[in-house]
Amino acid sequence: MxxxxxxxxxxxxxxxxxxxxxxxxNLIDCGxxxxxxxxxPDIAENVCNKIINNKSLGILIxxxxxxxxxxxxxFNNIRCALIHNTFTSSMAxxxxxxxxxxxxxxxxxxxxxxxxxxxxLNTDFxxxxxITRLNKLK
Numbered sequence: 213m214x215x216x217x218x219x220x221x222x223x224x225x226x227x228x229x230x231x232x233x234x235x236x237x238n239l240i241d242c243g244x245x246x247x248x249x250x251x252x253p254d255i256a257e258n259v260c261n262k263i264i265n266n267k268s269l270g271i272l273i274x275x276x277x278x279x280x281x282x283x284x285x286x287f288n289n290i291r292c293a294l295i296h297n298t299f300t301s302s303m304a305x306x307x308x309x310x311x312x313x314x315x316x317x318x319x320x321x322x323x324x325x326x327x328x329x330x331x332x333l334n335t336d337f338x339x340x341x342x343i344t345r346l347n348k349l350k
Contacts, residue, residue, distance in 0.1 A: 215333070216270045218242035218259040219317070220252040220280065223273030226317040226325060230271065233326055237333075256283035260290050263311060270312040271329065277316035284312050291349070296320060301328040305335040307342050 217239050219227040224247050231239055242258045244250045252274045259270045264287065274280040277294045284292035292312035293304035296319060304310040313332050315325055 214238045214240055214262075214266055214268045216240050216242050216259045216262045216266075216268060217272075218255040218270070219244060219273035220255055220275075221247050221249050222275035223280075223315070223317040226315065226322060227271075227273050229322045230273075230325060230329065233322075234329065252280040253283040256280050257287075260284050260287040260292075260312070264289055268311075269333070271332075272312060272314045273317055274314070275316060275318045277314040277319060281314035284314065291346070295328050295332070297324065298327050298331050301331040302335050305332055306338045309337040309342070309346060 215237055217227055217230065221244055224244055231241060242262060243255050256272055259272055263270045272280045272284055281292045281294040284290050290312055291308055291310045292314055293308060293310040294314045295301045295304060304313060
């Protein structure tokens with residue numbers, strides 16, 4: 213499965229560390245490609261369009277994760293969860309079937325990010341009563 217990853221300039225360093233740590237995964241970098249200032253809505257758009265077209269997963273990173281998660285959730289069929297720890301990562305997948313996670317590079321360190329991503333990628337959606345709730349989001 214392809215996993216699309218993108219960050220603004222504030223998340224650039226964490227994105228690069230994630231790419232290095234998860235180099236055995238099919239991570240596709242959708243920008244940014246340096247610490248030069250970029251607008252997070254553009255990165256979110258790039259990642260989300262690829263996820264929608266390829267029915268895959270995504271990781272977005274900005275300073276707090278807030279702005280980029282708001283931008284991502286403007287797209288149909290994107291369920292982006294702002295994640296701060298392993299519990300929220302697990303619940304985002306189990307109950308909300310999130311297909312994108314947003315991380316704040318100024319909120320979490322790289323070790324926590326690695327744990328969060330592992331859980332996100334290895335947790336299944338529980339379905340059941342959560343399907344009805346997700347359908348109400350459409």
